[in-house]
Amino acid sequence: MNFKEYLQNNIVYLDGGMGTLLQANGLQPGELPELWNLTHPEIITKIHTDYFNAGSNVVCTNTFGANSLKFDETQLDQIVKAAITNAKNAIINSKAPQNKFVALDIGPTGKLLKPLGDLDFEDAVSVFTKTVKLGAKYGVDLVIIETMNDSYETKAALLAVKENCDLPVIVSNAYGQDGKLMTGATPAAMVAIIEGMGADALGANCSLGPRQLRIVAEELLKNASIPVILKPNAGLPKSVDGKTVFDITPQEFADELTDIVKMGVRVCGGCCGTTPEYIKALTDKTAGIQPAPLTPKSITVVSSYSHAVKFGESPILIGERINPTGKKRFKQALLENDIDYILAEGVNQQEKGVHILDVNVGLPDIDEVAMLNSAVCELQAIIDLPLQIDTADICAMEAALRRYNGKAMINSVNGKAESMAAIFPLVKKYGGVVVALTLDENGIPSTTEKRVEIAKKILAAAAKYGIDKKDIIFDTLAMTISADTSAANATLDALHTIKTELGCHTSLGVSNVSFGLPNRDAVNSTFFAMALQNGLSAAIMNPYSADMMKTYYTYNALKGLDPNCADYIAHADEFTASAPTQAATAPSGDTQYASELQYAIIKGFKDKASEITKELIKVTEPLSIVNLEIIPALNNVGVGFENKTVYLPQLLMSAEAAKSAFEVIKSTMTLGDTKSQKPTFVIATVHGDIHDIGKNIVKLLLENYGFNVVDLGKDVPAEAIVEKVIELNAKIVGLSALMTTTVPAMQKTIELIKQKAPWCKTIVGGAVLTQEYADKIGADKYARDAMEAVRYAEEVFKK
């Protein structure tokens, strides 16, 4: 019987701890245990054999840290080969009667993935791929990915297995005392991602004992349709007379784990501190217990790196604002590669209360594959909402799904054969919930019956790819009633039928219904209410619309979805048409402030600066606002900072207020208006360094002082910086480094600039830098703080 078959009908016993036993056999702290496969094969085989004799069905090879970051190619090959041989020899040596399997063990790399760490996602996939290929080559029954404490790394490892072999794969994560992974994922979020990618079992191991992991097991069982694994430690470690001991006995371990097996866990074993004794106690205690039946949970769910969002509880809001369609300012941001603008749209929508962010960055003149990929990576680094990847470009779709840290929503597939053939394989491979539009080769049908027919066709096609209907959400296409007044009814009828007869979730791009009409919000919000009443599960909508949010909160309150009407009450005052906010006024008689706007900027009132500018721009030339209001206010603060009467946090708050005033002015100008006349300043944090606060402070001030700042980000190789300098013919480049270890990268960058772009001035800054250091590495200028950088840049361009 192969492992997959055995898993379907039996409780599977894994092995117990390896490290603990190796230490007992003399492994020193800091010594690499994987090398023992080669140096002490008899000990490794003996440990595996003891586990089989104790009743384990599966032993995990001693390859937890066997990866190409720790070992070179030859060594890695030898280690994996020997490890598998050692485990297979144990099968031969053990006389125990149960079914026996060998699992290739894959542990975490020990590195954190970008952008928070320095290991690129694709590099992580490559690292795991090497180990997986060796495992497949030397022959194992399954792969176990274990002790992963980060969702992104888990995905990289699972992808490597899925892409490089046909072996069964089971995945286990290390949850902390808060019931989450180290990087924040809940059990439900991990179920979404792991099950979505087609693993054979999933669960939890290490970190804690069975008692503390019980709550994690419950969560996993509630959400997973595949078998759940639990492989806890022997309690918690403590030191007794200089020896490490764990605080529960084999019998206690078996008692507690048996309860959890009765709850439904089907794959069990032990981790740190457990020995064959623990496994023996466990197999004895659970003997005769029938495995809990596997029940499909049919939960429609997407996830981010931190949490899962389930459909069908209360309505899901999908923010539509990250989309250039009809948005001049957004288009400009895309053309200028202004990622901060896109991120701000994400953060603002999250603050308004959306549950998912739609991400669409399609524009004729940009490289959509690269842009979508970078938007997804940057958004998921700072926002914990699941994303809906929205593109018609299939390459961009795949690249974004691959890099996405979670189970994404996919927008969209439709009833055309070509669309389904392109999208469904991606859904199958990367996991995801896909929005299916009820249209096909013949266009959008006008009748309910035809739309439902297309929906059925889509479900049938998806089933052929092994995609369950829970992962498909139908969009019955809202069309404008200004062209056909029966359009809304047709959409709602189809929606209702799909919901009730096919049992599928639904979504609508609500705003389309009002196209061409005045006061669109009124139409949209009423249509939204009607759709919700007809069973709409999710809406792609504008969360900045007070009318739409009013409908959402009111519907939930009326439907009994808002306990004590708490959300409604909390947001009720936002629904009234907002009265013009009182502008900040300078204290009367205070001549220090020449105007309200200057006062707002100098005091650092961001919202007020923006409001005042919105009023001012109705009656004043943009350029006068800049020259007579913003620049004088900035100078006031800048000089204060130089004279040490204004401190850094105040300087930055003022700079942000000025930026928000500029943003208002920018939104009234046409595309690319002033860009070409601005002096260009290239800025980057050097290779190897991931700190960018200092760099961003300098960037903010430079932008306020009228520079076109081209920000290359952090950890930027010298070659990339020089290439950009040459491409833009930039006269000045700013480099930042925080640590002594990355100053050599700064020096290398400066040398390369002097050689390839000798016209370009270099200015350096960062925590470890001093004038002396700057001179030593050949920088043209050392700036102690951001204002000094601004002054120097002004000087360079004056010449």
Add this chain to the structure above:
Amino acid sequence: MNETILTKTYSAPPIDEKEILRYAGGIADDNTIKLLNECINEAINCITYKVCYCELPVKTDGDLCDFGVFDVQSKNLTTNLSGCNNVIIFGATIGIGIDRLITKYSHISPAKALMLQAFGAERIEALCDAFCNDIQNTHKTPLKPRFSAGYGDLPLDTQKQIFLLLNLPKNIGLTLNDSLLMSPTKSVTAFIGMQEV
């Protein structure tokens, strides 16, 4: 030899606002205090306080500090550990949550990013102090000041040995980059000498 590697989670040490302002280069005016409070409220719930440590014997010989499982050449560390037969080696981190917040605000509000950065610096120092007090209370012997890789002549790549010894990625989610920077960034590793009485 079987050195026990222990992991501890602490509750939040008291917040020292003055110290945060000092790190941020600011003064306590109304606006700055408002910013500070916003940052504290937003960050406080995503901070965890974890320490992983082990106690090792130490022998010094000239500039060589020998911990049994590894050794390191450093005049300054040798001086720091003089009179000690044992040393605590630890790694501490306040977790990745604040790094995400700092990244978020470095894109949309550098003022907040600066303040969060300062808050993180104050938190990790407070955690290290809490840990040292804890060790002081249980061990009773006088402790030497914390000494980290990169101080004086102690090479930064001593970090590699510390990470290998304590298995910090697995135990507290602390990782070391190729350029020897730590992620999460608000983290400390150090030696604490335990003086013989």
